[in-house]
Every structure is written in C-alpha cells, then in structure tokens.
C-alpha cells in the first residue's frame with residue numbers, strides 16, 4: 064500500500080458526530096496502552112499522526128483518519144484501564160458498542176493484544192461480539208520486540224488457546240521493528256477489497 068495521504072478528520076463520541084462519509088472503515092480496538100495508536104502510525108508511515116503515550120488511557124474519543132482519500136481508520140479508546148476516571152470507564156462501553164453496532168461502512172475490526180499478557184474476558188467478548196455481527200476481525204499481538212523468539216512462539220500458542228482460535232490467526236507485530244507490518248496490510252487490503260483498488264497501488 065502506498066500512502067499518498069493520511070489526515071485526521073475528527074473526534075467523536077456519538078453517532079451524529081461521526082464523519083458523514085461513505086468510505087469503508089477499519090477500526091482498531093484493544094486494551095489501553097496495547098499499542099493501537101502506534102500501530103496506526105506504523106501502518107501509515109507517520110511518526111506522530113496519532114498521539115501515543117506511555118500513560119494508558121490516552122485516546123479517549125473515537126478518532127477518525129482518512130487515508131488516500133479512499134478509506135478511514137478509526138482509533139478507538141482502549142478498554143480496561145483502572146486509573147481512568149470512573150465516568151470515563153462507564154462511557155467507554157456505550158461509546159464503542161454504539162459505533163460497532165451502528166457503523167454500516169465498518170469492514171473490519173483490528174483487535175490488538177499485548178504478546179506478554181494473557182487475554183481476558185474483554186478480548187473474548189469483543190471477538191464473540193464481532194462474530195455475532197459478522198464483522199471480520201484481524202488479530203494482532205503487539206510489542207513482539209519485548210520477547211525472545213522462543214517466548215514469542217510460546218505466548219502465541221497460549222493466547223490462541225485462550226481465545227479459542229488457530230495460532231496462525233495471530234499476527235506478530237512490533238511498532239519498534241515494524242515486524243508484521245506487511246502482513247497486517249495484506250489482511251486489511253483483503254477487507255477493503257475492490258473498493259479501493261482504483262485509488263491505491265497495491266505494492267507493500
């Protein structure tokens with residue numbers, strides 16, 4: 064994928080604030096601090112298009128980014144961080160649920176999991192939810208640079224078992240080394256399919 068343009072469109076909380084466009088959309092979901100914003104920056108070859116932070120709970124709204132004037136990436140706020148204010152924790156679920164349930168142009172949800180942690184109920188719930196609504200997931204293990212190769216493979220097996228999926232469905236990714244970037248793009252391209260062919264040169 065050649066990135067010709069990538070721009071922040073707007074932030075939103077409620078459906079009437081989402082951009083009024085019909086571009087196909089891909090959303091990025093996962094626990095707070097897992098690396099969602101970093102993954103988007105890596106995919107788009109931008110260092111700071113999306114704000115990242117070592118403080119969990121940085122992204123608190125739905126943030127929409129238009130890429131190549133052809134499709135949209137949506138950076139979702141992370142779940143499961145105890146230190147964000149209670150009011151914020153409460154508003155997360157309806158904010159994200161409404162988006163996932165209502166957004167017709169949503170083509171896929173990228174679910175990120177930290178390779179060093181065992182996923183919990185929230186990740187399992189999100190995956191079942193996506194299956195129920197027939198939204199195809201792309202599953203990514205982030206921060207792979209933090210483990211040795213042996214440990215990486217061991218964790219890939221443990222996480223696949225926990226999520227009840229095949230090991231091969233989990234893409235190993237690192238924003239630091241860019242490992243896995245091409246594979247992620249390939250899967251995203253498949254989700255976006257012919258809709259964007261006319262806008263993008265398909266060479267990764």
Ligand SMILES: Nc1nc2c(ncn2[C@@H]2O[C@H](COP(=O)(O)OP(=O)(O)OP(=O)(O)O)[C@@H](O)[C@H]2O)c(=O)[nH]1
Pocket residue numbers: 094095096097098099100101102114115116117118119120121122123140141142205206207208209236237238239240
């Ligand atoms: N070593 C390493 N650090 C990473 C990687 N991806 C993200 N990080 C770091 O992890 C921290 C959180 O990254 P973000 O991309 O802001 O995470 P997020 O999921 O967007 O977090 P919230 O917006 O708080 O939900 C930052 O300090 C990043 O630099 C990675 O692949 N490797």
Ligand SMILES: [Mg+2]
Pocket residue numbers: 099100101114115121122138
């Ligand atoms: Mg973020």
